[in-house]
Amino acid sequence: MTTTTHTHTAALALGDDALVLSHRLGEWMGHAPVLEEEVALGNIALDLLGQARILLSMAGDEDELAYLREERAFRNLQLVEQPGGDFAHTIARQLYFSTYQHLLYARLASVEGPFAGLAAKAVKEVAYHRDHAEQWTLRLGDGTEESHERMRRACTALWRFTGEMFAPLDGLDLDLSELEPVWLESVRSVLERAGLAVPEGSRTGAWRAGAGREGLHTESFGRMLAEMQHLHRSHPGASW
Amino acid sequence: MVTLTPLEAELLEVAGSVLDPELPVVTLRELGVLRAVHVRDTDTVDVELTPTYTGCPAVEAMSLDIERALHAHGVREVTVRTVLSPAWSTDDISAEGRRKLREFGIAPPRVRKAAEPVGITLGPTRTRDADASADMGADMGADMGAAMGAALEPILCPHCGSADTELLSRFSSTACKALRRCLACREPFDHFKEL
Numbered sequence: 001m002t003t004t005t006h007t008h009t010a011a012l013a014l015g016d017d018a019l020v021l022s023h024r025l026g027e028w029m030g031h032a033p034v035l036e037e038e039v040a041l042g043n044i045a046l047d048l049l050g051q052a053r054i055l056l057s058m059a060g061d062e063d064e065l066a067y068l069r070e071e072r073a074f075r076n077l078q079l080v081e082q083p084g085g086d087f088a089h090t091i092a093r094q095l096y097f098s099t100y101q102h103l104l105y106a107r108l109a110s111v112e113g114p115f116a117g118l119a120a121k122a123v124k125e126v127a128y129h130r131d132h133a134e135q136w137t138l139r140l141g142d143g144t145e146e147s148h149e150r151m152r153r154a155c156t157a158l159w160r161f162t163g164e165m166f167a168p169l170d171g172l173d174l175d176l177s178e179l180e181p182v183w184l185e186s187v188r189s190v191l192e193r194a195g196l197a198v199p200e201g202s203r204t205g206a207w208r209a210g211a212g213r214e215g216l217h218t219e220s221f222g223r224m225l226a227e228m229q230h231l232h233r234s235h236p237g238a239s240w
Numbered sequence: 241m242v243t244l245t246p247l248e249a250e251l252l253e254v255a256g257s258v259l260d261p262e263l264p265v266v267t268l269r270e271l272g273v274l275r276a277v278h279v280r281d282t283d284t285v286d287v288e289l290t291p292t293y294t295g296c297p298a299v300e301a302m303s304l305d306i307e308r309a310l311h312a313h314g315v316r317e318v319t320v321r322t323v324l325s326p327a328w329s330t331d332d333i334s335a336e337g338r339r340k341l342r343e344f345g346i347a348p349p350r351v352r353k354a355a356e357p358v359g360i361t362l363g364p365t366r367t368r369d370a371d372a373s374a375d376m377g378a379d380m381g382a383d384m385g386a387a388m389g390a391a392l393e394p395i396l397c398p399h400c401g402s403a404d405t406e407l408l409s410r411f412s413s414t415a416c417k418a419l420r421r422c423l424a425c426r427e428p429f430d431h432f433k434e435l
Contacts, residue, residue: 043411043414043415046415116325122294124329125435132411
């Protein structure tokens with residue numbers, strides 16, 4: 001495989017993470033618990049969409065990649081495609097993912113390579129996403145009985161999707177497994193301060209036949225894609 | 241710093257005087273997003289623009305406005321390219337730009353010493369310290385500020401100048417702003433977040 005192909009593979013994976021999570025966060029528009037959160041989630045989604053556009057353009061035509069690929073051709077982590085659930089699920093997903101993305105971009109920004117420019121820019125934005133998720137985890141975990149219980153359920157439900165983040169990714173010249181202990185420590189620290197236990201159980205699910213990075217996705221992802229792609233597919237070549 | 245030809249300096253001035261589409265009091269030059277103007281031949285010009293945020297939707301409007309301004313100045317062909325490196329920072333906003341933001345009712349970003357954010361140390365879940373005198377733009381300010389290695393002054397209310405302000409939301413009408421409220425004059429206001 002050539003270096004360019006390697007870069008495409010990694011750009012596609014990271015770009016799909018950003019695109020899919022951006023869409024999932026966008027689903028909150030009109031439904032967030034308070035106006036400030038609607039704006040916050042929309043802004044985070046916009047940051048992610050900006051990253052996705054740059055990353056997917058490194059891999060090919062951004063519109064074709066976003067709107068015309070089938071489910072199996074997407075390379076995003078299963079974590080980011082999980083439905084928003086209640087607000088606690090969205091915050092747990094944000095906590096797990098933004099901590100990972102922040103560590104990853106900080107590392108990519110520090111080494112020369114095709115991702116250094118984007119990473120150096122985006123790491124500063126993601127620092128705010130991470131802060132947002134951590135503050136909400138503390139508030140919900142250390143809040144009412146109801147919010148604590150919902151946050152506990154959400155953290156547990158998404159735990160099995162967190163192992164995939166640290167599997168080797170073709171085209172990235174770094175050992176992702178090195179990020180894992182730092183991620184675990186950071187998440188553990190936030191959960192503990194929120195009065196939440198670190199979930200138990202496997203972080204890769206019960207079976208191991210590959211996951212999002214190999215194009216294997218969970219059930220709800222197909223429905224998400226149908227909604228995301230139908231306008232573009234129904235009106236090929238249309239523009240505003 | 242590359243030396244500019246007199247023509248490039250002139251065109252940089254023209255392109256730089258374009259107003260930001262979302263903050264129509266500051267120019268692109270004051271915002272620090274205009275990186276370079278290259279004259280390829282007498283009437284063909286390349287412009288380098290850097291986005292404030294990766295997903296900033298204003299970039300397209302900025303590009304069109306730059307093209308329009310340069311066309312009006314007699315340049316036949318204008319190509320605006322988006323560049324990411326070096327990454328834009330709120331420290332790139334000029335002193336004049338900060339002054340104009342304040343007059344417009346937006347608390348300008350504070351200037352930081354260190355450039356890069358590092359790991360975040362979190363405080364309590366409250367968005368405001370119980371001890372207001374220790375606030376000094378604490379909450380997000382202290383957490384993110386400390387994370388960004390900054391020695392930060394308080395965020396002043398752009399309306400009355402009070403340092404007694406509190407964070408309402410980390411994200412406001414655009415990704416680059418946070419929503420705050422002044423506890424002295426009770427007015428809500430936007431704060432251009434440090435990035």
